[in-house]
Amino acid sequence: MSRRLELRISGVTAVVLTLSTCLGLAACGLGSMRAPAENEVTVFAASSLTNAFTEMSQSYESQAPNVKVVTNFAASSQLATQLIEGAAADVYASADQEQMSQASNAGRISGQPIIFATNHLVIIVPADNPGGVERIGDIAKPGLKLVLAAPGVPVRVYTDQALAALDSRGVYGADFASRVYANLASEEQNVRQVSAKVALGEADAGIVYTSDVTPDIAGQVRQFEIPDWANPLAKYPIALVANAPHKSGGQGFIQFVLSSQGQAILSQWGFGHAP
Numbered sequence: 458m459s460r461r462l463e464l465r466i467s468g469v470t471a472v473v474l475t476l477s478t479c480l481g482l483a484a485c486g487l488g489s490m491r492a493p494a495e496n497e498v499t500v501f502a503a504s505s506l507t508n509a510f511t512e513m514s515q516s517y518e519s520q521a522p523n524v525k526v527v528t529n530f531a532a533s534s535q536l537a538t539q540l541i542e543g544a545a546a547d548v549y550a551s552a553d554q555e556q557m558s559q560a561s562n563a564g565r566i567s568g569q570p571i572i573f574a575t576n577h578l579v580i581i582v583p584a585d586n587p588g589g590v591e592r593i594g595d596i597a598k599p600g601l602k603l604v605l606a607a608p609g610v611p612v613r614v615y616t617d618q619a620l621a622a623l624d625s626r627g628v629y630g631a632d633f634a635s636r637v638y639a640n641l642a643s644e645e646q647n648v649r650q651v652s653a654k655v656a657l658g659e660a661d662a663g664i665v666y667t668s669d670v671t672p673d674i675a676g677q678v679r680q681f682e683i684p685d686w687a688n689p690l691a692k693y694p695i696a697l698v699a700n701a702p703h704k705s706g707g708q709g710f711i712q713f714v715l716s717s718q719g720q721a722i723l724s725q726w727g728f729g730h731a732p
Contacts, residue, residue: 498526498706499547501698505668513714516713536551550694553692553693567699574692582678590661593681606647643660651669652674653674695711
């Protein structure tokens with residue numbers, strides 16, 4: 458009897474010791490599933506903002522040494538979906554107002570979004586120009602391999618508007634837009650994938666923002682300007698996310714983006730000022 462009792466006590470003791478050890482090791486590995494640190498500001502930003510917001514984050518951190526900016530770059534439409542599905546973030550910066558509205562209508566945006574930058578479209582081709590593109594009308598030549606962003610991605614929305622405007626003037630022949638779309642070889646998840654494919658010579662032409670012709674690919678591509686009358690002005694809104702885990706940090710980052718220093722960084726990376 459006493460032996461059985463002793464075994465039971467030992468068993469209980471072993472369980473208690475095991476539990477104590479687990480708690481001491483952050484719940485046996487559950488410590489890796491930690492919440493964001495109090496000083497982390499999570500920023501969801503359009504992929505076209507990658508370079509500008511990476512530099513912006515570093516500059517902001519240097520002035521607020523107790524703050525760490527964690528960035529998530531993707532197509533604005535993907536980021537809006539993530540927010541709507543409940544992803545935690547403090548700031549959302551979109552490449553168009555439509556995706557911001559989607560997030561706002563779902564109750565995921567706090568306050569009124571602010572336009573902080575603008576952008577324009579440009580046609581790019583590889584430096585060796587295998588498709589022989591010498592003017593805008595050439596992107597409708599049969600057999601040209603064209604790459605665009607996928608439908609719904611802001612740069613594609615702007616592209617569709619530009620092609621419709623170019624088509625409406627009849628300057629490049631009948632059914633210009635239809636002939637351009639007939640050359641569509643692939644549709645990418647975001648604008649940076651479009652510029653990368655063209656720079657690598659995997660496509661004959663693509664349509665991106667002017668800011669996407671970054672220094673690392675500028676020597677690998679040629680640019681063809683789209684006339685102002687057909688080139689929609691891309692407006693970038695930024696806002697605090699509803700129920701932001703670190704509201705004050707998010708507000709601080711937004712203020713930095715709107716500051717003269719933040720605007721100078723955006724200008725350096727090819728963005729225009731807010732209208």
